[in-house]
Amino acid sequence: DADVTQTPRNRITKTGKRIMLECSQTKGHDRMYWYRQDPGLGLRLIYYSFDVKDINKGEISDGYSVSRQAQAKFSLSLESAIPNQTALYFCATSDLSMDEQFFGPGTRLTVL
Amino acid sequence: QKEVEQNSGPLSVPEGAIASLNCTYSDRGSQSFFWYRQYSGKSPELIMFIYSNGDKEDGRFTAQLNKASQYVSLLIRDSQPSDSATYLCAVTAGITQGGSEKLVFGKGTKLTVNP
Numbered sequence: 001d002a003d004v005t006q007t008p009r010n011r012i013t014k015t016g017k018r019i020m021l022e023c024s025q026t027k028g029h030d031r032m033y034w035y036r037q038d039p040g041l042g043l044r045l046i047y048y049s050f051d052v053k054d055i056n057k058g059e060i061s062d063g064y065s066v067s068r069q070a071q072a073k074f075s076l077s078l079e080s081a082i083p084n085q086t087a088l089y090f091c092a093t094s095d096l097s098m099d100e101q102f103f104g105p106g107t108r109l110t111v112l
Numbered sequence: 113q114k115e116v117e118q119n120s121g122p123l124s125v126p127e128g129a130i131a132s133l134n135c136t137y138s139d140r141g142s143q144s145f146f147w148y149r150q151y152s153g154k155s156p157e158l159i160m161f162i163y164s165n166g167d168k169e170d171g172r173f174t175a176q177l178n179k180a181s182q183y184v185s186l187l188i189r190d191s192q193p194s195d196s197a198t199y200l201c202a203v204t205a206g207i208t209q210g211g212s213e214k215l216v217f218g219k220g221t222k223l224t225v226n227p
Contacts, residue, residue: 042219043200090155099144099204101215103155
């Protein structure tokens with residue numbers, strides 16, 4: 001089984017809908033991250049969390065919210081989806097003692 | 113704003129040649145440096161990390177770090193068609209009590225290895 005999983009893997013939705021993307025990990029890592037990737041713009045950090053009680057904004061948090069339900073689970077929500085949120089979304093984890101991040105398989109989100 | 117710059121490419125090399133990928137970064141406080149490989153439509157995969165000035169070799173891959181010049185490179189020897197991918201450079205940013213806060217990624221260099 002994969003160490004970092006994301007659900008759903010693909011999602012098509014309409015403008016204005018609320019969407020939740022979920023990330024789970026079995027690596028036992030404390031830190032979790034949400035990124036989006038757009039062609040030509042690279043990976044951009046949305047939110048990150050160092051433990052269950054810690055949430056931090058990244059460089060592009062507007063329009064997004066997160067919830068760290070447990071050490072192993074970190075969810076990303078789009079309260080009212082808009083077309084420019086169409087992107088590939090990745091969850092990543094890292095251990096407190098290391099800087100390396102390990103990525104989930106990604107969620108391809110299309111907002112019509 | 114911490115920045116990581118990479119040549120977007122595409123970089124095209126023949127099979128068996130050495131591919132050289134370069135990266136510069138703006139934050140002199142960065143401590144750790146990473147190279148990720150990303151195949152089209154897939155997630156980034158960590159292939160190399162380096163913390164100290166100099167070279168680090170792992171199989172066909174060599175990472176080189178020069179902190180004075182704020183420069184990191186990745187050499188791929190005996191390039192294979194399966195090495196064709198986008199290579200992302202990442203550096204640490206922000207220092208907390210528990211270590212670095214996050215990674216800043218370059219936009220990636222697309223490498224094509226021609227048979």
